[in-house]
Amino acid sequence: MSNPVISVDRLGKSYRLGLRAEKHATLGEAVMDVIKAPWQRFRSLGEHGDERDTFWALRDVSFDVQCGEVVGIIGRNGAGKSTLLKCLSRITEPTEGRAVLRGRVASLLEVGTGFHPELTGRENIYLNGSILGMKKTEIARKFDEIVDFSGVEKFLDTPVKRYSSGMSVRLAFAVAAHLEPEILIVDEVLAVGDADFQRKCMGKMREVAQGEGRTILFVSHNMGALQALCSRGVLLRDGRVVFDGATIEAVEHYLGGMEGKASESLADRIDRAGTGASRLLRVEAFRDGDPKLTTLMSGRPATFRFHVSALLPNLTCKFTFYDPQGAAVASLDSSLHSRQDRSEEAVHPSVRCEMDQLLLLPGRYRVNAALHRGEECHDHVESAFMVDVEQGQINSRPIDSGSLYGRVHLPHRWVLAGRA
Amino acid sequence: MTTNLMNPISPHTPAFDSGAEFELVIQPRRGWIGLDWADLWRQRELLGFLVWRDIKVRYKQTVLGASWAVIQPLFNMVIFTLFFGNLAGFKEDLPAGLPYFIWNFAGLVPWFVISTGIGAGGLSLINQQHLLTKIYFPRLYVPSAVIGGALLDMAISSVVLAGMILAFGVDVAPTAWLVAPLLIPIVLAALGMAYLLSAMTVTYRDVRFIIPFMTQALQYLSFVMIPMVSMTKRLPERLHWIEWPLSLNPAFGLLDGCRSALFGLPWRPANLAISILSSLLLFVGGAMVFRRTERRFADIA
Numbered sequence: 001m002s003n004p005v006i007s008v009d010r011l012g013k014s015y016r017l018g019l020r021a022e023k024h025a026t027l028g029e030a031v032m033d034v035i036k037a038p039w040q041r042f043r044s045l046g047e048h049g050d051e052r053d054t055f056w057a058l059r060d061v062s063f064d065v066q067c068g069e070v071v072g073i074i075g076r077n078g079a080g081k082s083t084l085l086k087c088l089s090r091i092t093e094p095t096e097g098r099a100v101l102r103g104r105v106a107s108l109l110e111v112g113t114g115f116h117p118e119l120t121g122r123e124n125i126y127l128n129g130s131i132l133g134m135k136k137t138e139i140a141r142k143f144d145e146i147v148d149f150s151g152v153e154k155f156l157d158t159p160v161k162r163y164s165s166g167m168s169v170r171l172a173f174a175v176a177a178h179l180e181p182e183i184l185i186v187d188e189v190l191a192v193g194d195a196d197f198q199r200k201c202m203g204k205m206r207e208v209a210q211g212e213g214r215t216i217l218f219v220s221h222n223m224g225a226l227q228a229l230c231s232r233g234v235l236l237r238d239g240r241v242v243f244d245g246a247t248i249e250a251v252e253h254y255l256g257g258m259e260g261k262a263s264e265s266l267a268d269r270i271d272r273a274g275t276g277a278s279r280l281l282r283v284e285a286f287r288d289g290d291p292k293l294t295t296l297m298s299g300r301p302a303t304f305r306f307h308v309s310a311l312l313p314n315l316t317c318k319f320t321f322y323d324p325q326g327a328a329v330a331s332l333d334s335s336l337h338s339r340q341d342r343s344e345e346a347v348h349p350s351v352r353c354e355m356d357q358l359l360l361l362p363g364r365y366r367v368n369a370a371l372h373r374g375e376e377c378h379d380h381v382e383s384a385f386m387v388d389v390e391q392g393q394i395n396s397r398p399i400d401s402g403s404l405y406g407r408v409h410l411p412h413r414w415v416l417a418g419r420a
Numbered sequence: 421m422t423t424n425l426m427n428p429i430s431p432h433t434p435a436f437d438s439g440a441e442f443e444l445v446i447q448p449r450r451g452w453i454g455l456d457w458a459d460l461w462r463q464r465e466l467l468g469f470l471v472w473r474d475i476k477v478r479y480k481q482t483v484l485g486a487s488w489a490v491i492q493p494l495f496n497m498v499i500f501t502l503f504f505g506n507l508a509g510f511k512e513d514l515p516a517g518l519p520y521f522i523w524n525f526a527g528l529v530p531w532f533v534i535s536t537g538i539g540a541g542g543l544s545l546i547n548q549q550h551l552l553t554k555i556y557f558p559r560l561y562v563p564s565a566v567i568g569g570a571l572l573d574m575a576i577s578s579v580v581l582a583g584m585i586l587a588f589g590v591d592v593a594p595t596a597w598l599v600a601p602l603l604i605p606i607v608l609a610a611l612g613m614a615y616l617l618s619a620m621t622v623t624y625r626d627v628r629f630i631i632p633f634m635t636q637a638l639q640y641l642s643f644v645m646i647p648m649v650s651m652t653k654r655l656p657e658r659l660h661w662i663e664w665p666l667s668l669n670p671a672f673g674l675l676d677g678c679r680s681a682l683f684g685l686p687w688r689p690a691n692l693a694i695s696i697l698s699s700l701l702l703f704v705g706g707a708m709v710f711r712r713t714e715r716r717f718a719d720i721a
Contacts, residue, residue, distance in 0.1 A: 015719060042624070086718065090446060090556035093715035098447035105444065113554040116473055118480045123473075130469040131555060182442075 003102060004064035005183060005215045006088070011097035012239075013058040013083050057083040058239045061097070070209045070216045072230035072247055074254045076382065078271065080239040081219045082187060085109060088217065089185050103182030103215070106133055110187070112172030117161035121152055121171055124160050128175045142178045149204075150174035170197060177204045184208065187219045205229055223251050223326030255326055255366065266384055274379040278315055278371050282307040283385045289354075296387060298409065299394035302358040311349035312373060319353070319369040321360065321387065329365065329407045335372065359409045361399060362391045453711045460558050467561045471568030478569060489573035490580050493528040500524050500645040513650040517591060518683055522584050526682055527644045527675045529577045530603070534610045534642075534671050535635050536570035537563075541614025542631045545622050545717065552717045559714050560707070563614035567607060593684030602677050605699040609670035612702030615710040622717055642671035648688065667691040670699035 058080045065071055073081045087094045089107030114131040115124050125146055129139040139146075147153050150171040152163070160168050186205075202225060209216055209229055220226050226233065226247060233250025235243035235257075243253045267281040284305040287293040296302050306317055316335035323329050332353055334341070369384040370377060391399055394409045479485045498521075505511040505520030514523055541563045545552065548562055585592060621627040643651070643666075652660060667673040673688070673695025680687045 086553075087446060090444075091553065092718040094446060094448055096448060098445065101444040101446070102442065104442050107555065110554045114551055116477060118477045119473065123476065127469050127473055130466045131551070131557060133463070133557075136465050 005067045005069075005102050006063075006065040006099070006217070008061055008063050008088070008099045009097055011058060011061045011084070011087060011094050011099055012056060013080075013087055013092070014054045014056045014095045016054055056239050058087065058094070061236070061239070061241050063234055063241060063244055065215055065217070067213055067215055069232060070218065070230045072226040072233045072250070073217060073219045073236065074226065074233050074250050075236035076254075076257075076271065077273075079236040081236055082109070083239075084236065085185050085187050085217065085219060101183055104133070105183045105185065106179045106181035107185035108132075108176050108179075108187065109185075111169055111176060115160055115168065115172060118159055120159055121156045121163070124171070125175055128172065129178075132176060132179055133181070134179065138180075146174045146178050149177060166197070173197075173201055173204075177201075177208070182213060182215060184214065184216045186216065188221065202228070223255075227251060227325075251326060252324075255324060266381065269381060272379055272381045274371070274377040277373070277376075277378045278308050278310040278312050279379045280306055280369055280371060280381055280384060281309055283367075283369065285385070285387055287358075295390055296358055296360075297390045297392035298360060298362055298399045299357055299392040302355045304353040306351045306353075306369065306371075308349050308351060308371060311351075312378075314373055315351070315378070316372045317351040317353070317369070318372065319367050319384070322366040322368070323407050324364060324366075329360065357394060357411075358389065358392075359394065359411070360387075360389045361407055361409060362389050363407070364388055449715065451712070452708055453714075455560075455707065455711065456558070460560065463558055463561070466557055467564060467568070470561055470565035474565055474569040475572055486576060489576045493525060493532055493577050494580070496528050497521050497525045500528075504645040510645070510647055510650045513647050513653060515683075515685070517589075519588060519590070522581075522588060522590055523647065523679060523683065524645055525577075525581055525584065526679050527642075529574055529581055530606050530675055530678055531639065531642060531644050531671060532577070533567065533570045533574050533606055534613065535639065536573070537567055537610030537613040538617060538635050538638065539631055540570075541566045541610070542617030542621055543628065544614065545618040546625070546628070559717060560615070560710060563618045563710075564611060566614055567610050570610065571607070590683070592682060595681045595684065598681035599678050602674055602681065605670060605696045606674050606678075608703040609674070609699035612699065612704075612706035615706030616702070619706075619710040619713040622720060623713060638669060638671065641666065641669050642675055644671075644675060647685075648676055649685075663688065663691050664694060667694035668698050670695045670702060674699065 061080075061084060063071075073084060075081050083092075085107065086092045086109070088099055088101065089105065089109065091107075091109070112128065114128050116127060119127060125143065126136070126139055129146075130136065147156065150167075150173075152167050152171050155163065155167065160171070163171070205218075205225075206229060208214060216229075218226070218230055230247045232245065233243070233247040233254075234241055235250045235253050237257065242257075243250050266283060267279070272279075284291060284303075284307075285294065285296055286303055286305075287296050287300050289301055289303055291303075291305075304319070306319075308315070308317075316333065318331065318333040318335070320331040321329040334351065334353070365387045366383050367385050367387055368380070368382050370380040372378060393399060395411055395413075399409065479488060482488060484491065501511075501521040501524060505524065511520035514520060544563045544566050545559070551557075551562070552559065584590075617627060617631065621631075648663075651663075655662070667690070673691040673693075676688060677692045677695070679685055
């Protein structure tokens with residue numbers, strides 16, 4: 001085989017964390033610190049930071065990509081995916097190691113980079129295209145196609161600041177979709193826009209991926225998209241490559257790792273997002289309204305109790321079940337009120353979700369949970385806990401685990417009509 | 421007469437050259453880094469687009485539009501003429517037939533290129549952080565584009581200057597064409613300032629607060645409003661050497677040079693030489709500091 005199009009060799013990137021808080025014992029020392037502080041800050045802001053404060057976002061990462069391969073980069077938040085893409089797209093320089101890219105590179109870490117709100121759609125197509133590395137003649141040649149794909153021809157001469165967010169995203173993606181690089185680096189861009197537009201983007205991505213000699217590095221949290229697009233998956237964990245192989249296996253490894261996470265004590269987890277104004281401390285899942293019966297069963301009542309650090313007014317709880325393939329099965333959200341919802345007095349602050357009948361089919365589910373207050377996210381934990389659902393009966397209909405099609409049961413009845 | 425029906429349609433030009441030509445090696449670099457000329461050349465169109473964007477956007481949603489390019493120096497001119505020309509009496513030192521305000525405006529026009537380099541140029545990188553952290557392109561183009569916009573402003577106010585010269589019947593010296601070559605070190609100085617300050621602002625945000633003072637101090641130190649004759653006349657002979665250290669500020673010698681060329685005032689070759697040299701140094705030094713800090717922009721922006 002010829003030279004790989006991308007070869008990454010022991011690539012590493014370290015960041016310096018913030019300043020350590022210095023403690024001073026006496027007033028004299030404190031005064032001295034105030035005097036010395038600007039100088040110390042000068043040194044630490046410059047290139048000579050404290051070695052102790054370095055954090056390796058990426059370490060010892062090596063892999064080769066052959067021409068035409070579509071490689072998915074998988075990993076949890078903070079695993080180093082974005083840092084890797086930033087190093088490969090020359091936004092930031094690695095601290096050690098080396099990477100060689102053979103071919104014209106275009107990177108798409110964000111949709112609409114360089115869009116200027118004051119400029120019209122037409123002007124932004126040229127500006128954005130040029131920033132993405134297209135030549136003027138190339139943009140002119142593809143202009144009609146880009147406009148066509150974006151579907152904003154009527155507003156071409158309107159400043160982009162008057163566009164709806166959906167329109168500007170469509171226009172931005174349309175420009176990006178018409179790049180013709182040999183190496184394309186894409187980060188999570190499909191996470192924007194409505195479902196319809198996402199489908200269009202996926203279609204375009206697939207088209208690009210199948211193009212002649214196109215090599216793609218693709219980062220996404222969407223396991224479905226990854227499996228649909230990529231032939232190979234590279235799994236990163238804490239800045240290192242922990243698996244490199246077929247996408248399906250990489251996804252399984254990734255989800256396996258997530259299950260491990262779920263067994264950690266929820267209150268101690270640090271890989272969470274949100275303001276922290278209220279936090280999830282513990283989650284209990286039990287059957288038949290009895291906290292001692294911790295095995296859930298299809299068709300039986302199920303209760304999910306979320307212990308929170310503070311039960312603030314208007315706090316809402318949301319949780320989502322994922323199947324072993326990483327696809328979302330169902331999502332429950334207390335901000336969507338029902339007349340059956342109620343509140344009650346209790347010693348410990350908690351939120352409870354009750355189901356008369358658990359309609360999940362037997363199997364293992366991973367659950368992401370979040371606390372919100374209006375638009376503000378207080379806490380969001382991926383893989384907050386795992387749920388095992390045992391075989392049972394739903395409406396006295398036996399659920400056979402041997403013939404599983406799908407993940408949920410739809411309550412139903414059959415009518416057999418005929419001569420009695 | 422033969423008509424070539426098969427008019428050769430321009431062959432479909434590939435969007436990029438064949439892969440073998442691009443081998444990009446990414447690895448940590450230490451110390452001083454030279455300019456990547458090939459890279460700058462390959463993306464030269466982007467510089468044009470960035471200049472074009474700055475120009476388009478700058479006067480959007482203003483009532484007076486591009487006339488602001490002229491109003492700013494004109495306003496300065498009015499103040500300087502009042503205080504320096506009339507109150508301080510510098511107008512007496514200029515040859516007859518050369519009004520102070522025209523002499524002053526002729527200095528303000530190139531001065532605004534340099535002051536834009538310090539002000540807008542110095543802030544250009546932090547104002548465009550979102551670009552630095554999301555995509556790669558030659559970062560040098562961000563401050564450079566600002567100077568491109570300043571040159572357009574200069575062209576507009578030059579027309580106004582020409583109009584004033586005609587209207588007041590001021591004699592233009594035959595050496596006036598020398599202004600064109602003098603523009604080169606002026607632009608280099610402006611670029612150098614923009615490179616140096618924008619790179620420093622990304623690392624030390626303090627610079628952002630220094631920039632306004634700096635612009636003001638340099639305006640005085642560049643003698644935009646004081647004719648050199650006035651200085652030599654009022655300063656005792658033994659202090660005349662002060663011209664040389666003052667010439668280390670490129671604007672000092674260059675603004676004087678421009679006005680000497682335009683109005684046939686006496687030249688000061690030593691000052692001019694020092695200023696040209698220092699503008700070259702500022703440009704090279706600014707670019708070096710910029711390149712050295714560049715690789716950390718995305719991490720600290």
